[in-house]
Amino acid sequence: MQILVGIKQILDPEIPASEFKVDPATNKPVPGRAKFVMDSYSEYALEVALQFKEKNPGTKIVAVCVGDKPADEVLRKALALQVDEVVRVWEDGWDDLDAHALAQILGRVAERIGGADLALVGRQSGDAERGLVGPMLAEELKAACITLATRVEAGGDNQITVRREAGGGFVKVEIRLPAVVTVTNDDSNVLRLPKVKDIMMASRKPITVLRAADLGLDPGALAPRLRLRSLFVPELAGDCELVEGESGSEQAAGLARRLRELKVV
Amino acid sequence: MATIAVYCRVDSGSLSRAALEALGAGRRLADKRGDRVVALVVGADVTGAAATAVQCGADAAYVVENPILAEYDGELCLSALRTAVDAAAPDVLLFGGDLAGREVAPRVGYQIGAAVVTEAVDLQVDGGDVVITRPVYGGKAMAVYSAASPKQVIVLRAKTQEPAAPDAGRSGEVHKVDWDAPAGVVAAKIVERIQETLGGVKLSDARVIVAGGRGLGGPEPFRELEELAQLLGGAVGATRAACDAGWVPPHMQVGQTGAIVAPDLYIAIGISGASQHLAGITGAKTVVAINKDPEAPIFRRATLGVVADYKAVLPALKQELAALLSR
Numbered sequence: 001m002q003i004l005v006g007i008k009q010i011l012d013p014e015i016p017a018s019e020f021k022v023d024p025a026t027n028k029p030v031p032g033r034a035k036f037v038m039d040s041y042s043e044y045a046l047e048v049a050l051q052f053k054e055k056n057p058g059t060k061i062v063a064v065c066v067g068d069k070p071a072d073e074v075l076r077k078a079l080a081l082q083v084d085e086v087v088r089v090w091e092d093g094w095d096d097l098d099a100h101a102l103a104q105i106l107g108r109v110a111e112r113i114g115g116a117d118l119a120l121v122g123r124q125s126g127d128a129e130r131g132l133v134g135p136m137l138a139e140e141l142k143a144a145c146i147t148l149a150t151r152v153e154a155g156g157d158n159q160i161t162v163r164r165e166a167g168g169g170f171v172k173v174e175i176r177l178p179a180v181v182t183v184t185n186d187d188s189n190v191l192r193l194p195k196v197k198d199i200m201m202a203s204r205k206p207i208t209v210l211r212a213a214d215l216g217l218d219p220g221a222l223a224p225r226l227r228l229r230s231l232f233v234p235e236l237a238g239d240c241e242l243v244e245g246e247s248g249s250e251q252a253a254g255l256a257r258r259l260r261e262l263k264v265v
Numbered sequence: 266m267a268t269i270a271v272y273c274r275v276d277s278g279s280l281s282r283a284a285l286e287a288l289g290a291g292r293r294l295a296d297k298r299g300d301r302v303v304a305l306v307v308g309a310d311v312t313g314a315a316a317t318a319v320q321c322g323a324d325a326a327y328v329v330e331n332p333i334l335a336e337y338d339g340e341l342c343l344s345a346l347r348t349a350v351d352a353a354a355p356d357v358l359l360f361g362g363d364l365a366g367r368e369v370a371p372r373v374g375y376q377i378g379a380a381v382v383t384e385a386v387d388l389q390v391d392g393g394d395v396v397i398t399r400p401v402y403g404g405k406a407m408a409v410y411s412a413a414s415p416k417q418v419i420v421l422r423a424k425t426q427e428p429a430a431p432d433a434g435r436s437g438e439v440h441k442v443d444w445d446a447p448a449g450v451v452a453a454k455i456v457e458r459i460q461e462t463l464g465g466v467k468l469s470d471a472r473v474i475v476a477g478g479r480g481l482g483g484p485e486p487f488r489e490l491e492e493l494a495q496l497l498g499g500a501v502g503a504t505r506a507a508c509d510a511g512w513v514p515p516h517m518q519v520g521q522t523g524a525i526v527a528p529d530l531y532i533a534i535g536i537s538g539a540s541q542h543l544a545g546i547t548g549a550k551t552v553v554a555i556n557k558d559p560e561a562p563i564f565r566r567a568t569l570g571v572v573a574d575y576k577a578v579l580p581a582l583k584q585e586l587a588a589l590l591s592r
Contacts, residue, residue: 013403017540017562020405029402100375123522129401131383135371145339146453147368150515161456166364168467168516168524169460173453184522187511225380225414229396234407236543236565240554243569248577255553255571255578256585262568264530264551265497265586 001059001154004116005049006106006133007078008039009071013126020233027231038074041122043191045183048152049120050081050192056154060084062116064109066094066102072207079202080194086205087113091212094222099132101222106133107140108215116141116178118160123148123182134182143178150186267300270327270355272346273318274337274365275308280317283361283421285428290388290421291359292322292429297390300357303327305349307342309335319437321429326439327353331446338452339368347373348444356416357395362423362525374418382410383420386547395419404521404544424527424548466500468517473499473530474549476519477507478542480535480556480575484512490534493583496590502526504542520545534575538563555579 015034023030046063053059062085063078065071075086089105097105110116119141124131131147138145150170151163161174162181183189194202212219243258245251259265271291273284280288288304295302304318304326315326329345342365350358350373358373360366366383374381387398394411397419401408446452468474475494477487487501494501502519503512519526520542527548534555536542543566546552554567557574564570571578 011402013541015405017405020402022406029406099371099381103375127402129384129403129521130381131367132371132374132381135368136375139372139375144451144453145368145372147339147364162453165516166458167460168469169458170516171455171459172457173455175453176451184515185505185509186515187509190509223413225378225412226382226410227413229409229411231401231406231408233405234400236562238565240564240567240570242564243571248573249581251571251573252578252581253585255569255582256589258569259530259551259553259586260589262551265589 004119006121007042010127045120047189080199098224103136119180123184138180147182267356269357273306275314283363286426287361288321289429290426320431360420366420379416380412381418386425404540471500473497476502478504478536479506
């Protein structure tokens, strides 16, 4: 069983809204002091893969990231968490890849590593928030697709069972392999911390770097199907009416009174 | 004349809420561009729903009816919908913000080589192009897109579009599309259902929501929020931080990646107002913020604000409201 985990490196989403700026010339955010980090939904996907491997020895995990050299950092983190192999794919001019292109690239990587029985990706990334790469990768791999999963377990013959969010609760479903599963957050899949010794070891492990030509990708097929016209920071209304008072109970009384006056309660 | 197709899911014979929102948006877009709207109605018992789709703005309907489509399944829905898409040959395919929008829309879009945008909150027209606005970067920014390919798939964010209302005077043709699950298309087998109840009121439908965040400091204060919610006939929600900390279960999460809600009253307690949380309450009518940090971004979204430690306010607030409501 081979699991491909798609990992994305993004601008730290914890950057406060007040510090978030957009460069109107490029329609891209200005990083400022913010760091680039592993996307949190990639982390949940990686943890699901690691838990699957613990329960199913013999599973091989390959972490794949589409990104330039600085993305090595997130792959080193994956190596420190004991994934078996990491692959970084990059080509000059790939700064505006759309989800179609990313799905094609991941599909070719899957082929190159000898196939993926299961591909795990985040439900969406914390920057573009498209949520498209997983389902589109399912098309590339001719695989089944389940979104919003929190846990994956081995099932019967060539099958897995997936616990997924559904209508304010969960359902457990059984699906055939190959499959693409997109992962959402749950208290059961918060990414573990690597051991210090493993972080040291990870720095000596190899990162396979592939380019478009290695994957036989035609640059024309990767042309974006969407045009970003603009990116802007929305204004919040900022006309909040503050309820004053000498004490908490006075403020509470004032708030209740205003809610009644506004006919909200 | 271009064709705008709207995916319409039928649940127990009726159009889903997502379908009504997408029909509303599709009709408004078509009126701006002079397009035709067709409903792609998929389900087990679609006759009434197809007629409703026409009354709700479609000029024609293509229906795929099959008993195995009674309950939504991604693989079956994809196969059935693709057949309807081939029959209707739309230029624009619209989805509401439901599970099919999440997992079927991207796959259909990929198959037909369309530009795909998810979480659209606004559709405009500029020189014939559909101009799509959607939040990105956890709601910190808005991105405006148009398609660079002739076909496009647009998934609308839930509760951002006025749902279509039926007009009994409208009429249109209904075309039946033959479809049966091809060999090799296998539905996911449901082995277990785990429904989590939220004190009786479903978060996404609640008219009043009392929500707590990191500022509550732990799981215990959520009991007090529960009391306030019960008093107001509402549900309790939480931020992603509170869910990730394990204080409350993840299905209570309100925000971009949790429940998208549009209550009449949203009371945010100990919530700083991260963009990703605010993105889940854009449809809330009155927002009340109780937070001790006057600089918290939640106050820029709130209608009424109380700058105070919630512990000093909440007990009195419950008494005051109980007194008001008993009058």
